[in-house]
Amino acid sequence: MKRAMIDIETLGTSMDAIIAQIGIVISQAGVCDFSFDTTLDWREQELLGRKADVFTLLWWSQEDRIAKFQELAKRQNFNRGKMAEKLDFIVFHLRDCDEVWANSPSFDLAIINNLLAQMNCGKISYKTEMDFRTARKLHPEVSYDYPEDAHNALADAQAQVAHLRKLGIWPDWPNMSESQCIKTGALRKEELVKLATTEVAHG
DSSP: OEEEEEEEEESOSSTTBOEEEEEEEEEETTEEEEEEEEEOOHHHHHHTTOBOOHHHHHHHTSTTTHHHHHHHHHHHGGGTTOHHHHHHHHHHHHTTOSEEEESOTTTHHHHHHHHHHHHTOOOOOGGGEEEHHHHHHTOTTSOOOOOTTTTOHHHHHHHHHHHHHHHTSSTTOOOOOHHHHHHTOOTTHHHHHHHHHHHHHHO
């Protein structure tokens, strides 16, 4: 069983919202293949007609979130012209997933698929979509542990995976940290490093 958890941060809530960050965790046969996060060029998305809305920007401007927003803004500056390459990389690794989880698919996956369609980069199949929000609400007796770095797409994705492990939905998920997961990455690791190097070096 190959599973993925995706989380995104955006500058709006519409299907054509600008995507600020994508975080993904992929596991297969109980092994964490890799965890990955990236920002996408906001200006390139704006040229495609994608939007930011005032209410979301005001939400990001609150005291406990403004530093994270500034960090994302800085990181995306180093991704000029790399959006198609990064989206192709993501689609490549999701293409044979049995399950692609999000919180919830009607937000995260719908917005990603909207951008993928604009960029002619394929799509995430509706047949694989799984809803973390529903799974969580079906078990209110099980507490959800918010990550310390909440509203970081990768941290949120990993927290969601950990919760599914508590629920017994991903019982074979290894109890490992983000750094350990990255170290065990096997799928096209050289491409993962290539895509991340510039952003991390300047982050």
